Amino acid sequence: MPRGHLHTLARQRQHYTGERFARAAKHLLMQPWAGPLPDASPHQADLEFEVLLRLGRHHMTLGHGWRHGDGPFNLSWLTPHTDAIELGVHPLALPDVAANLMPRLSPDTTGQPTGVLGLRVSHSGAGVELTRLGLPGVVRLPGIRERQWQQALAVARDDAGDTSPPVWQTHQDTLHSQEITYGPRYGTGSSRRLAATGRHPSGIVRLGSALLRRHQIFRTAPPVAGIDLWFNPGQIELEWFAGPTHDDITSALLDPVFGLSGSTSRRGCCRPSTSCYGVKLWCASAPHATVNLRRQSSGWSDSQ
Ligand SMILES: [Zn+2]
Known part of the structure; x- marks a missing residue:
């Protein structure tokens, strides 16, 4: 790709993704087959729709990140891949992002739990990785260390007065019964079929x-x-x-x-x-x- 053309594309991509110039240019060169701004695979799109619904509500996240006018949906930048998305989260926005994405059970068994049901976290040197139990799709938060993530969740739980044991600790590898009851993709006894079809029509x-x-x-x-x-x-x-x-x-x-x-x-x-x-x-x-x-x-x- 001619250098001038790459620079122009990278600058344009920054407007959509908020990435730094060098990162936008690197990913344009790394994934030429995927186009200037790759589409998500169907399963990846399914997870991203869930994420969008959780981070989009202003009363959940104040609609912004750490500074007025900055970071719509509490996010500073993003890098899209076909089967994953990387989201840049400022440490000050992390409690809101973590608390709204991770599943939270209602205090009794009658209310609907919140967050992305089935979502669990793993940590690596690169940062946080979020996946749903048994379902494809990945959200990565690069640069967020395990300790930062845990502190952010503790802050959010303190703010919410939430003293129940968090589901991602008590059920690291299995679904909680409330997730099975309320998780539209999990559903009692038919998880595989529901996982394939999902709750929402593919267009939306x-x-x-x-x-x-x-x-x-x-x-x-x-x-x-x-x-x-x-x-x-x-x-x-x-x-x-x-x-x-x-x-x-x-x-x-x-x-x-x-x-x-x-x-x-x-x-x-x-x-x-x-x-x-x-x-x-x-x-x-x-x-x-x-x-x-x-x-x-x-x-x-x-x-x-
Ligand atoms: Zn108008």
Whole structure:
């Protein structure tokens, strides 16, 4: 690849991934077959959709990392691979990220547990690795040491007043009964079949993974004042306050090189005289799924 072309691609990729230039360039060279911004395999996308739903809710994570306007979804950068994703987490954002991803049981047996059910951690010199018991898909947090991870979880548990023994300690290699009861992929007695089919239709899962892999487009100047994401059947609701216009976001998401092949319900809105709260976006690789881009033109409201 000519050096000038590589530099241009790496700079463009940084806008989507938040990686440092050298890292973006290295991965462009390492995985030329995967394209400038690789798609996730179906199983990997399934895990990433779960991650997106946990980190996207602003009331869970405050929507940001360690500094106002920095790190949408509490993440500083990401590196996408076909069968894995690496997520950069600042140490100050780690308690929120760890606590929202790891499964937490409800205090009694009647409530639904939270977090990614079946998720367990392993540690290596490279950092933290998160996988679901018996299911493919990997999330890596490079550079996070075992002690840092444990401290972050202890801080989060203290904050939440959670004194029950954590499931990832009591059940390192097996599922807890609450995970089996509530885990849509595990389900009593039919884990293998459910693991193959999953809970969510493949279109919305693919769209969610594609968004996670591009979400650093919300790290903008001026910064968004808040970002929130939730899920309705067939539709991902993505709302932000101030910062980029609809056209800024849809142009990035439909970019011919780094974006999705798709279309949008509206262009050229976000003028003071127009009302344009929700703009929908579809992509060809995610049938029967839309993302509703909800832009609030100013401020952040705690009532949202
Ligand atoms: Zn608009």
